[in-house]
Every structure is written in structure tokens, then in C-alpha cells.
Amino acid sequence: MKVPSLRDNAIAAALVLCAGFALVFFYAPLDADQGFIQKIFYLHVPLAICSLAGFVIGGIFAIAHLRTDKAIYDVRSYVAIHLSVIFGVGVLITGSIWAHASWGKWWVWDEPTLVSFLIVFLLYATYYPLRYAIEDRDRQARYASVFAITAGAFVPLNFVAVRMAQSLVHPRVFATANGGLPGSMMLTFLVCLAGMALLWIALVRFELAAKAASASLSRLRRALEGEEYAPQSGSRIAPRVPSSATSPS
Amino acid sequence: MADATSVQQRDPATASVPNPAVELSGLWREFGERAVLRDVTVEVPSESTLSVIGPNGAGKTTLLRILATLLRPTAGEVSVLGAELPRNAWLARGRIGYLAHEPLLYRDLTGAENLRFQARLHGLPGDGAERIGLLLDAVRMSRRAGEQVRNLSAGMVQRLAVCRAVLHEPELLLLDEPTSHLDPEAAGIVEPLLGPEPGRARVIVSHDVDAALADADLVLALKAGGTVAYAGPTSGLSAGDARAIYRGAP
Amino acid sequence: MTPESPQSRRPSSLGALRAILAKDLRVELRTLQSVPAMALFAVTTFVLFRYGLDRESLSGGLAAGVLLATVLFAAILAVNRLFVAERDEGGFDAIRLAPVDGTALLGAKAAALVIYLLLLEAIAVPAFGLFFLDTWSGIPPLLGVLLLTDLGLAATGVLISSIAANSRARDLLVPLVLLPLLVPVMIAAAGASQELLAAGGPSYDGVAKWLAVLTFYDLTFAAVGFAVYDYLLED
Numbered sequence: 001m002k003v004p005s006l007r008d009n010a011i012a013a014a015l016v017l018c019a020g021f022a023l024v025f026f027y028a029p030l031d032a033d034q035g036f037i038q039k040i041f042y043l044h045v046p047l048a049i050c051s052l053a054g055f056v057i058g059g060i061f062a063i064a065h066l067r068t069d070k071a072i073y074d075v076r077s078y079v080a081i082h083l084s085v086i087f088g089v090g091v092l093i094t095g096s097i098w099a100h101a102s103w104g105k106w107w108v109w110d111e112p113t114l115v116s117f118l119i120v121f122l123l124y125a126t127y128y129p130l131r132y133a134i135e136d137r138d139r140q141a142r143y144a145s146v147f148a149i150t151a152g153a154f155v156p157l158n159f160v161a162v163r164m165a166q167s168l169v170h171p172r173v174f175a176t177a178n179g180g181l182p183g184s185m186m187l188t189f190l191v192c193l194a195g196m197a198l199l200w201i202a203l204v205r206f207e208l209a210a211k212a213a214s215a216s217l218s219r220l221r222r223a224l225e226g227e228e229y230a231p232q233s234g235s236r237i238a239p240r241v242p243s244s245a246t247s248p249s
Numbered sequence: 250m251a252d253a254t255s256v257q258q259r260d261p262a263t264a265s266v267p268n269p270a271v272e273l274s275g276l277w278r279e280f281g282e283r284a285v286l287r288d289v290t291v292e293v294p295s296e297s298t299l300s301v302i303g304p305n306g307a308g309k310t311t312l313l314r315i316l317a318t319l320l321r322p323t324a325g326e327v328s329v330l331g332a333e334l335p336r337n338a339w340l341a342r343g344r345i346g347y348l349a350h351e352p353l354l355y356r357d358l359t360g361a362e363n364l365r366f367q368a369r370l371h372g373l374p375g376d377g378a379e380r381i382g383l384l385l386d387a388v389r390m391s392r393r394a395g396e397q398v399r400n401l402s403a404g405m406v407q408r409l410a411v412c413r414a415v416l417h418e419p420e421l422l423l424l425d426e427p428t429s430h431l432d433p434e435a436a437g438i439v440e441p442l443l444g445p446e447p448g449r450a451r452v453i454v455s456h457d458v459d460a461a462l463a464d465a466d467l468v469l470a471l472k473a474g475g476t477v478a479y480a481g482p483t484s485g486l487s488a489g490d491a492r493a494i495y496r497g498a499p
Numbered sequence: 500m501t502p503e504s505p506q507s508r509r510p511s512s513l514g515a516l517r518a519i520l521a522k523d524l525r526v527e528l529r530t531l532q533s534v535p536a537m538a539l540f541a542v543t544t545f546v547l548f549r550y551g552l553d554r555e556s557l558s559g560g561l562a563a564g565v566l567l568a569t570v571l572f573a574a575i576l577a578v579n580r581l582f583v584a585e586r587d588e589g590g591f592d593a594i595r596l597a598p599v600d601g602t603a604l605l606g607a608k609a610a611a612l613v614i615y616l617l618l619l620e621a622i623a624v625p626a627f628g629l630f631f632l633d634t635w636s637g638i639p640p641l642l643g644v645l646l647l648t649d650l651g652l653a654a655t656g657v658l659i660s661s662i663a664a665n666s667r668a669r670d671l672l673v674p675l676v677l678l679p680l681l682v683p684v685m686i687a688a689a690g691a692s693q694e695l696l697a698a699g700g701p702s703y704d705g706v707a708k709w710l711a712v713l714t715f716y717d718l719t720f721a722a723v724g725f726a727v728y729d730y731l732l733e734d
Contacts, residue, residue, distance in 0.1 A: 154680055161686045164709075354593075356588055
């Protein structure tokens, strides 16, 4: 199976997202309770699903890294988690906007999915200071992988626990979404989800390609300059693509 | 007394000490972008002694740590006591004795407690009580063995560290500056414990070039991670030549 | 191969675990650097809560929250110190040179942490009862909840402590990374405890499900620890 090029990937993502947003604004019906602002659900939930899937994917790459000891997996794990954290910021912001529209407050504890997500986000946000605190790069990569696996195991556990802690009195805001989404809403949602997933994949591949290019550049410079080579002060925590890697992903 | 401490419980004729004890081929070790060891190739037959000399920062300690299975090689082939590293490091552990820069003793435990802990970690029968007693006698620490390590002088700590290194009768002894902190008298006390023995190979790192060369069957001179001279069975250089090359090298 | 040859001499993982645990307990007994600090911290924190909440008597959810939050924060003190001796005195090397499994170290440190926490609770729970509880009848079943909580704290605490031991700003890193990981423990332990500490005496409503969650958490992170520990010890 031929893997689509990054450019095709990016174009597909843009197209599908545009289609999704078109559906959101022109096709999907207005929600009876919440009105127009409910449409942020089509942004918020796909972001959340992609972000969580991204964390799990980061954990899977981390397992591959520990087992094969190939640095390329650490790079992929880092990029997956990195982008999922950024998506996570989007989740929390859109979630907050939605909460304000539904409940009048900028944060609610009543929505277990949002609360679980906050906790997961707080955990993964520590990925950066963790990497930063370990100077030896090999060890940094290994410990980051251990963290990614631990955190990956944590995600489902956390969701279960928070859901159980919800008092049954407060209605779940997503009850309508999970239970009885009308067909038109479901279609719109799925298209948006597909677009967001393509966007996530495109961004990951883009960042991996950028890292590979920068690593090649460093190698060329080192080969040319020899003794006078002074490494660019790059990020201390972003792992470098190893010389054995050809094209990313 | 020399008998008691230097007796290896194995009969050399039936011992399964693999030959050679250490085999390095093109060993590289990098820390990040910096190569600390470059392309080191060495062969140490069993029951012989390799001296590693070189200025500070030459990579000598790194080499020992790799041989001790504490560090993984970045590239190249490493075989210690017949076990290929890093995959089969577990085969070699427990048969290597390592005397490092740090004594590897817990400061809040007494000397005797430290040695008993080591004995239990290595699975010595009876917690190694008998052997510990013999070793403490040999280094003249029997009376002070009940004091916490934090209260002992550097020389005493080093003597305890020597006991720790040879406690489990290793087939390969790795010594990093064994006589540091030791006055000549104390150095003389530990010498029989660390000296050449049937069934035991040694790799010694030392700053004292003359002493190292006097003791050695083989010499490896390192500088900035690379081999400057290697007087081994295959290279035909004598130890004296190696010393001259090393001293003359820029 | 004669009977004494090293190849036939390998301690069992359990034997190595016991050796390391004994060593740690002996060091703790001599230096007293974990348990007394935790106990003092807990009692002082209770006083802070008394004034912070302006309450002299607690029950139900509030009591559970105060007790568990205090235990959690006190646990962080011990977690920070768990690998200090290994790191400073070359203990990692000494253990890695020996023919022992990495999981022996993991198990020993986790066991030590559980023991320290049990000792802490032996002091903190009576103090808590003295300060805030009107009835002590909920305490015996509460101890069971605390035991499961301690096991969860130990499972994740040892993992994070190992990661942080070799890094800079390790004292900061441990609470930062560990606390989010402990949220499910807090949820489940508080859920069970608030029933047991209810004002009219312990109720057992729904306690079983919270105990199940705690047990599941303990098993999950014990399994993760076993799976990854050898990778943490490599260099």
C-alpha cells in the first residue's frame, strides 16, 4: 500500500475539514436547547478524540522505542504527544466556551469527560519539564518513553474513575450526543472527525519532516565544517532524528 | 593468611573460565554528539592483566564501565567472559568485580553490613559470613567493621571497597585507580587481594604509568577516546615501546 | 563446574528483594529521614485544615478529603527520598553489578514505601480521629481502604521516583508528575472513605465498587512497573 505524500495528506485534510465546516454551518440542524453555540461541539469533540488517540499512539511508539531501541520511535512518540497536547489546549478552550454557553459558567465539574480530559492534560503537560530535567539524551528518551507508557495506561483508568464519581443527579451534557444524535448531526460529526484526524496526521508528518530536514542540515554542516562545527542551539528536549532514518513516517 | 584470602574456590583445571576474558572490536561509545571512545580493539586472554593508561578525559573510566556492563556500547562488538554485551550482560554479572572511583558503599551502614548486603545480592551461601571475616582480617578492618562508613577515613573506605569488589570471587577484576587514597602501607595490604590470580583476568586503570607497565601483560594507551598504543599479543610492541610512544605523543 | 562456581550462585529475585528492603529499613531506622517528617507534616497539616476550614469536627466527604489529601502530600515527601541513597552513594551501580533482576529493586522500594506509609497512618489516623472525628467506629474499615491506597501510591510513586531520581529539579518533578497520576486513587479512596466516615456511623453503600477501582489501579500500575523497570535501570 502506497503511503500518500505529505502534500496529498495536507490537501486531503484541508478539503475534508472545509467540507465538515460547510456541513456544520449549512446542513446540520440547530440544536433545540442550546441554539447556535452548540455547533462548537463539532470542533470540541473531534479535537478531544484526536488528542486522546494521539496520546495513546504516543504510548504505542514509546513501547516500540523501548523494545527496538531505535531513536526514530522516540521522535515519533514525542511529536505525537506534543501535538496532542496542543490539540488538548484547543479541547479545553472550546469546552470552556461550550460550558459557558450551556451553563453560564466558564468551567463546570459536571461534565465527566471534560474533567477527565483536564486531568489527562495536566499529566501530559508534565512531559516537557520531565524531558527538560534529564540531560543525558539517551536516558531522556528512555525515561520519556516510560512516562508515555505509564500515562497511556492511565488515560482509560482515569476516565472510568471520573465517570464513576459523577453524581447521577446532574444530567450528562453529552447524553444526547451519545444516545440519539439525529442522522444529519451524526454525518456532520463524522466528517468533522475525519477532517480533524487527517489534520492531526498531517501535522505529525509535517513536524517529523521538519525535524528530519534539520537533522540532515546539521549533518551536512558538520561534514563540511569539520573541526569548526558548532552545533546550533536547538531545543534541548526535542529529540533529533537519527541518521539512519530516511523519510519520516 | 595469603592462602585464605587468595584461594579461589575453584580448581583452575576444571574452571569454565572462557578464553579470552575480554574481547573488544571497534568499540565506540558516544554521549550525545561526543565520542568518548573511538574504535577500541583489545583482546585480554584469561588470567592476564591489561593496564589502561592515558590522560584525564581519555575515556578510561568509560571503558571500565562498559566492561562492567553498566554502560552500553554505542557501536562495536564487546564480549566479556564469553557474554556478548549488551544483550547477554546478565550472563556476565556476578562474575565481574568492579572497583570504581566511588566506593559504592552506603554511608549509613557499617562496613560489615555493607559487605553482608553485597553477599546477599550475589547469592553467597550463609550471607558470605566466613569470607567476609577473612577479607576484613586481610585488610585489617576487622575492628572497625562495626562503624558506619561515614565515620571512616578515605583510606579505610577504600579498603572496604576492595573487599566489596573481590567478595564474590570474580573471574574478571576491573580496577579504577585501586590505590588512590591509600598510603604505601595500605596499598601493600590490598595488593594480594587485587593481584594476579589463577582463573582471574584483570583490567587496571592507573595514572601511575610505571607501576601500570610493571604489572601488566598488555598495555592500552588511550587519548581522547582513541588508541595511541596497544602492546598486545598480536601487535608485537613491547610494553616499553608503548610507554615511549605514549609519552612522546602530543 | 564445581558447586561453588559463580554461575550456579544467583540469588532468587525474592531473596534480592528482601536484602534490598532490609537494607533500606535499616538505613531509615538509623537516619529517620522519612517517617518522622511525614508524621509531623501530617499532624501540622491537620491543624492548618482546622483553621483553614474553620471546623472542629468533620465527617463524610469533608473528613475523607482532609485525611486523604494529607496522606497523599505526606507520601510525596517519602517518594522524594526513596532513591536518594542509591543516587548519591552509587547504590544503583552496586545493585546493577549484582546478578539480580531490576524488578527486585522495584519491589523492594515499593514495599519500603508501603511500610513507611503504614507507619505514617499509625500516627496520623489516631491524630485525625482525635482532632476531628466524633465517632471512631469507621476507622477499622477505613484502614482497609488506606492499605489499598498505599499500594496504589507505592506502585506509581516508585515509577516516578525512579524517573526523577536521575534528573535535575527532582524534588519539583515528583509532585508535578505524580499528583495527576494519583487523581483516580483520590477519587476512589474518597468515595469509599466518605461513606465510612459518615456522621451517623459507617455506611457501606457503594464502598465495594470503589475498592474494586482501587484494586484495579494497583494492579495496572504494578504491571506497568514490572514491564518497564529494566529499561529504567539501563544506562
